[in-house]
Amino acid sequence: MTTEDHCFPALLTFFLQELAAILMSILIQSVPVLDQYHPNDLALEEALDTLDPLRHFFKSLDETDSSPNSKADALIPSQPLPTVKEIVQLSFGTHPFRSPISISLAVDASPGCGGIAWPAGQVLAEYIAGLGPEFVKGKTVLELGSGTGLVGLIGAALGAGAVWITDQAPLLDIMSHNVLLNKLTSNVTVSELNWGEPLTDAIPHRPDLILAADCVYYEPTFPLLVQTLSDLVNDEKTEVLFCYKKRRKADKRFFILLKKKFTWAEVMDSPGREVYSREQISLIRLVKRQYA
């Protein structure tokens, strides 16, 4: 390999970093707060996302950053990122007569952003746990973009008939580890499911309940996720609980695509609704349009 072969990627990286820095300084000067975006700023945001898709991820980690949009624009929950595996104990389901469901969760940011428990996932976990065993009894449940597997594991711990927790290949190990940790191997299957790809025999094609939490954050995946949801939902018998945290104006584009295939309504019987809606989190139930 010649010196030029080594230098070219370094020069390209340097050039892209410089370009990103220039674009970022223009953005910072022109957009003081998130709510004042102009369509051109959105285009600039997207150009920056293309150069560095992970650039939003670390914004909330600097607690000293008090700039107006630092928290609102951040993609990960404001918790220190564990880069090596650690096990956290979480408990869900506040109820006067039932014990909460306790889950031991291995978290590890190294396989990807899904390796930690995201806020909308915790909201969905709490909602399902609060509904109790009757809600999942005998049901086939499929979770999309499971990350650690938390939401699906709650369904399994409640006693669902069979649960599939799915994600991309790098997350499968941590999900399997969490299934073992919680002794849920009898009713949980871990499967690879890449949104937008044809459904495989590794997952049920007609689940009774589909769960998805914090899956709206990266624009190139928006049409893929809508496609998979549409492929999985055949009629109104499939219930879809979809929890998301609004972070950027670009998220609206996901809902423009979703609207072509689904209608939705906010889940109103969730006890935590008033609190989590202040965090820009919404829990909705999707219904497929009849001729979509």
Ligand SMILES: C[S@@+](CC[C@H](N)C(=O)[O-])C[C@H]1O[C@@H](n2cnc3c(N)ncnc32)[C@H](O)[C@@H]1O
């Ligand atoms: C922000 S994390 C949320 C994880 C988990 N649901 C939670 O709430 O903690 C988004 C998840 O979507 C998964 N994901 C992203 N793009 C995907 C794709 N094209 N196909 C399947 N999963 C994808 C990521 O790997 C990640 O686990």
